[in-house]
Amino acid sequence: xxxxxxxxxxxxxxxxxxxxxxxxxxxxxxxxxxxxxxxxxxxxxxxxxxxxxxxxxxxxxxxxxxxxxxxxxxxxxxxxxxxxxxxxxxxxxxxxxxxxxxxxxxxxxxxxxxxxxxxxxxxxxxxxxxxxxxxxxxxxxxxxxxxxxxxxxxxxxxxxxxxxxxxxxxxxxxxxxxxxxxxxxxxxxxxxxxxxxxxxxxxxxxxxxxxxxxxxxxxxxxxxxxxxxxxxxxxxxxxxxxxxxxxxxxxxxxxxxxxxxxxxxxxxxxxxxxxxxxxxxxxxxxxxxxxxxxxxxxxxxxxxxxxxxxxxxxxxxxxxxxxxxxxxxxxxxxxxxxxxxxxxxxxxxxxxxxxxxxxxxxxxxxxxxxxxxxxxxxxxxxxxxxxxxxxxxxxxxxxxxxxxxxxxxxxxxxxxxxxxxxxxxxxxxxxxxxxxxxxxxxxxxxxxxxxxxxxx
Numbered sequence: 001x002x003x004x005x006x007x008x009x010x011x012x013x014x015x016x017x018x019x020x021x022x023x024x025x026x027x028x029x030x031x032x033x034x035x036x037x038x039x040x041x042x043x044x045x046x047x048x049x050x051x052x053x054x055x056x057x058x059x060x061x062x063x064x065x066x067x068x069x070x071x072x073x074x075x076x077x078x079x080x081x082x083x084x085x086x087x088x089x090x091x092x093x094x095x096x097x098x099x100x101x102x103x104x105x106x107x108x109x110x111x112x113x114x115x116x117x118x119x120x121x122x123x124x125x126x127x128x129x130x131x132x133x134x135x136x137x138x139x140x141x142x143x144x145x146x147x148x149x150x151x152x153x154x155x156x157x158x159x160x161x162x163x164x165x166x167x168x169x170x171x172x173x174x175x176x177x178x179x180x181x182x183x184x185x186x187x188x189x190x191x192x193x194x195x196x197x198x199x200x201x202x203x204x205x206x207x208x209x210x211x212x213x214x215x216x217x218x219x220x221x222x223x224x225x226x227x228x229x230x231x232x233x234x235x236x237x238x239x240x241x242x243x244x245x246x247x248x249x250x251x252x253x254x255x256x257x258x259x260x261x262x263x264x265x266x267x268x269x270x271x272x273x274x275x276x277x278x279x280x281x282x283x284x285x286x287x288x289x290x291x292x293x294x295x296x297x298x299x300x301x302x303x304x305x306x307x308x309x310x311x312x313x314x315x316x317x318x319x320x321x322x323x324x325x326x327x328x329x330x331x332x333x334x335x336x337x338x339x340x341x342x343x344x345x346x347x348x349x350x351x352x353x354x355x356x357x358x359x360x361x362x363x364x365x366x367x368x369x370x371x372x373x374x375x376x377x378x379x380x381x382x383x384x385x386x387x388x389x390x391x392x393x394x395x396x397x398x399x400x401x402x403x404x405x406x407x408x409x410x411x412x413x414x415x416x417x418x419x420x421x422x423x424x425x426x427x428x429x430x431x432x433x434x435x436x437x438x439x440x441x442x443x444x445x446x447x448x449x450x451x452x453x454x455x456x
Contacts, residue, residue, distance in 0.1 A: 093455060116137040120133040174204045193382075222255040226249070231247075270287045284319040285318060286316055291312065296309070332380075364378070413440035
C-alpha cells in the first residue's frame, strides 16, 4: 500500500527566482505477506528510475534537492520480498488491489495535499507472471490543483528456469504528459526526493523495455547478473518534460543465507542519452550508480514474525550536459535505510515500518551580463524520518482489507549564493560582490489509506 512522505511549498524569498527542478520516482507497490507466509527467498533487485520536470523562474518555487532515483521505502522493501512471486507459484492465481491514500505535508509555510487511488492487477503462474497498474490522483499545492493519472504500467515475466527471468515491460505517458508552468509550480512545491508524492510521476513520456536476470549458484551463495534496455518515446507536446531517451542498465548481486535470513548485496549501473528538446527536457544526461544491501527472513521457527531491512546509496555521474545553459538543476547523492516487521496475531498481520532518507546536492550556473561574468551557486540538504503501521484484516480466503497510517518529520534547507562583477573607479577595476540567502524549514506530515485485495 502507499507509503507517504511529503513536501514543501512556495519559497517567497530571493530563491524564488531559481528555476524549479523536480525529481520523480516510480515505485511499484506490492504486498509482502503472501510471500512471507510461503517462506520464499527473494532474489536481488535494482531500484528503478528517475523521472520529471521543471519550470523556469517560477515565483514561489522551491528548488529540488538531488536529482537521483529514490530506491528504497516501505513499499520497495515489500516489493523485494515479493520478487520471487514472479512465475514461481505452484498454480495460477490472480490478485486485484484497489487502494485509496490521502497525504498531507507541511514544509515551512507550505502545505501540499494529495489524494491517490492506485489500481493494480497481478497474475502469477508456474512460469509466467503479468502485472498492470495505474493511479488516478489529485494534487493541491500553492493554491493550484492538478488532476491526472500516473503512467499505466504493464509487465510480463517469463521464467525459463528457476532463478532466471526474462521481462518485457511498457508504460504509457502520464496524464498530463507534459507540464505547463502552473502545473510545474504545483508539482515542484514538493521539491525534494525524501518526500513521497505519486504526482511526481506527472510529465513522464511513454516507455518500452526489456530486462533479463540470471542466477548462478556458487557454493553457499548465489551470484546474479542483470541487463536491461529501455526506450522513452519522444514527447510530442510542448511543455516541461523529463525524457531519458535510450537507457542501458546492468547489475550484479550476491545472495547468501544466514540462518533464516536472506542477505543480498548488489550494484547497479545505468546510463541514458537524450536530446535537450530546446531546453524543455529536464533530464541532465548521464547515469547513476546504485549500491544496495538488504536482509529478510523469519525471526522464529513458526514463521509468525518476519523482518526485512534495506540500505541504499545512489550517485549520478556524467550529468553536466552543456545544452541547457539557462537551467539550474541540482545534482547529488541520495541514500537511506528502511526496515519493517511482519507480526501475525491470530488472523491479523501487523506491519510496523520505519525509514530514514537523506539527500544532498549542489548546482551552479555562470552567465555573461553586460560583459561581466555572474555566477549562481545552490547547495541543498534534506532528511526525513518516517514511520507507519498497517494491518491485514482477512474477510475471507479471497478478500483482505489493509488500512495504514503514517507520519514523517525532518528538515529541508538550501543556500543560494549569487556573485556578480561590478566595474569600480575610472580605471575600470572589476570587483566581485556575493549575495547569500537561504532557508531551513521543518518537514511535518502524515498519510493514511486503505487497500482492498481480491485473490482468485
